[in-house]
Amino acid sequence: MAATAVARHGASIALACRVFGVSETCYRYDPKLRAENEEIADLLTGLTDACKTWGFGLCFLHLRNVNYGRDYTASLVADIVAARAGDGCPQCGEPMRMSRGVEVGNIFQLGTRYSEALGCTFLDEQGESHPIIMGSYGIGVGRLLGCIAEEHHDERGLCLPPAVAPYPIHLVLLSGKTGVADAAASELADALTAAGLEPLFDDRNEYAGVKFADADLIGLPLRINISERSLKQGSVEFKPRAGGEVFLVPLENAVEAARAMVG
Numbered sequence: 223m224a225a226t227a228v229a230r231h232g233a234s235i236a237l238a239c240r241v242f243g244v245s246e247t248c249y250r251y252d253p254k255l256r257a258e259n260e261e262i263a264d265l266l267t268g269l270t271d272a273c274k275t276w277g278f279g280l281c282f283l284h285l286r287n288v289n290y291g292r293d294y295t296a297s298l299v300a301d302i303v304a305a306r307a308g309d310g311c312p313q314c315g316e317p318m319r320m321s322r323g324v325e326v327g328n329i330f331q332l333g334t335r336y337s338e339a340l341g342c343t344f345l346d347e348q349g350e351s352h353p354i355i356m357g358s359y360g361i362g363v364g365r366l367l368g369c370i371a372e373e374h375h376d377e378r379g380l381c382l383p384p385a386v387a388p389y390p391i392h393l394v395l396l397s398g399k400t401g402v403a404d405a406a407a408s409e410l411a412d413a414l415t416a417a418g419l420e421p422l423f424d425d426r427n428e429y430a431g432v433k434f435a436d437a438d439l440i441g442l443p444l445r446i447n448i449s450e451r452s453l454k455q456g457s458v459e460f461k462p463r464a465g466g467e468v469f470l471v472p473l474e475n476a477v478e479a480a481r482a483m484v485g
């Protein structure tokens with residue numbers, strides 16, 4: 223009877239737990255605590271019966287003139303304060319340091335709350351049925367990008383680390399009059415893609431300055447510029463996004479050199 227009352231009036235568990243000074247969360251999930259606090263179940267049964275008699279909902283019930291000591295005692299009495307910088311660690315005594323953080327992900331230990339409600343069970347070695355123990359684990363992809371931007375940027379834009387960049391290389395074509403650069407850039411784009419280094423290929427009809435500014439803003443790890451001028455020396459320009467000067471790499475070595483840097 224008591225157990226049925228608890229199950230039927232989950233909302234009033236909070237009230238009963240408050241009366242007996244027991245943490246509601248612990249009471250819900252800790253069978254030992256439930257066994258030790260039969261008076262909570264008894265109170266719920268009593269309240270349920272009373273409410274049925276008087277015809278109102280248990281969750282609207284409030285208790286008046288309740289006195290600590292006379293009507294209930296707490297199982298735990300403690301000083302509880304908001305922690306401040308410099309407070310001692312309860313485990314090792316070291317002073318606490320406060321710093322700003324970002325909730326990049328979170329976990330929720332759901333226990334058997336939902337599996338019980340939904341009848342989601344498994345059979346153990348003895349063939350006995352148990353509710354599965356559930357957890358919810360999340361990583362905020364948008365927040366993650368925000369954190370990366372905060373840590374990896376300069377005044378011109380993002381400086382994405384290779385591990386998280388959507389493309390390892392920003393291939394910038396600086397088209398000339400002859401079309402030589404266009405053909406070489408397309409070939410290089412194909413060769414990079416074949417080597418597993420698919421580039422973001424900027425073949426727009428824009429000024430070099432516009433393309434470079436966009437590449438810096440997007441922040442891919444390596445920019446490769448290909449132009450008639452560099453091709454006259456049989457080379458392309460490499461420019462690492464996170465610091466480092468422009469340097470020339472022979473066109474035939476470009477894929478290998480790129481792999482060494484961002485592969």
Ligand SMILES: [Zn+2]
Pocket residue numbers: 311312313314315316
């Ligand atoms: Zn500590």
